[in-house]
Amino acid sequence: KAGVTQTPRYLIKTRGQQVTLSCSPISGHRSVSWYQQTPGQGLQFLFEYFSETQRNKGNFPGRFSGRQFSNSRSEMNVSTLELGDSALYLCASSLNAGQDPYEQYFGPGTRLTVT
Amino acid sequence: SQQGEEDPQALSIQEGENATMNCSYKTSINNLQWYRQNSGRGLVHLILIRSNEREKHSGRLRVTLDTSKKSSSLLITASRAADTASYFCATISYNQGGKLIFGQGTELSVKP
Numbered sequence: 001k002a003g004v005t006q007t008p009r010y011l012i013k014t015r016g017q018q019v020t021l022s023c024s025p026i027s028g029h030r031s032v033s034w035y036q037q038t039p040g041q042g043l044q045f046l047f048e049y050f051s052e053t054q055r056n057k058g059n060f061p062g063r064f065s066g067r068q069f070s071n072s073r074s075e076m077n078v079s080t081l082e083l084g085d086s087a088l089y090l091c092a093s094s095l096n097a098g099q100d101p102y103e104q105y106f107g108p109g110t111r112l113t114v115t
Numbered sequence: 116s117q118q119g120e121e122d123p124q125a126l127s128i129q130e131g132e133n134a135t136m137n138c139s140y141k142t143s144i145n146n147l148q149w150y151r152q153n154s155g156r157g158l159v160h161l162i163l164i165r166s167n168e169r170e171k172h173s174g175r176l177r178v179t180l181d182t183s184k185k186s187s188s189l190l191i192t193a194s195r196a197a198d199t200a201s202y203f204c205a206t207i208s209y210n211q212g213g214k215l216i217f218g219q220g221t222e223l224s225v226k227p
């Protein structure tokens with residue numbers, strides 16, 4: 001099976017712009033989670049989608065949003081970018097959501113740099 | 116917010132030595148998982164231990180869980196240079212939202 005794929009891998013944006021990141025989960029996986037990783041804050045949970053519905057959300061401002069399509073592919077959007085949004089954005093898929101064993105499979109990440 | 120704290124933050128050992136990393140958490144959990152991350156890449160799932168288990172093995176990995184102390188340890192035996200990576204513990208509690216919460220990680224360096 002192909003692993004989790006994320007596009008693009010690298011992105012440079014300017015403050016105030018918006019950005020959309022894409023994630024394709026492992027075939028058959030219905031849950032997609034997004035994380036932000038920075039040196040200072042570590043791995044922070046953004047949100048999780050399951051069957052096109054957001055089932056969990058972290059403590060991020062409304063500028064961060066996401067959605068999931070019927071084929072389980074997911075996108076996250078960040079509007080009005082700030083310098084502090086520079087980070088590695090990781091997507092993870094799992095077969096189920098909130099049920100044992102809930103193992104997550106991560107993509108390679110999208111490295112976003114905001115200048 | 117982070118659930119767990121990992122100790123040490125960084126560990127440097129020689130090839131062939133054992134590496135032990137510890138993780139402490141704050142709330143009750145259903146399971147605890149360990150992940151590895153190589154230099155700014157995605158995380159790789161290593162092992163899962165359920166709250167009713169005390170020890171689990173997978174190859175050169177040994178994980179212990181002490182729910183009374185809310186702590187876990189990951190032991191990598193006979194380490195190799197290829198084990199150089201960051202290691203994260205993550206906990207999940209299904210009756211508290213059912214999302215994985217990661218610790219800050221331990222950066223392991225194995226010198227050849």
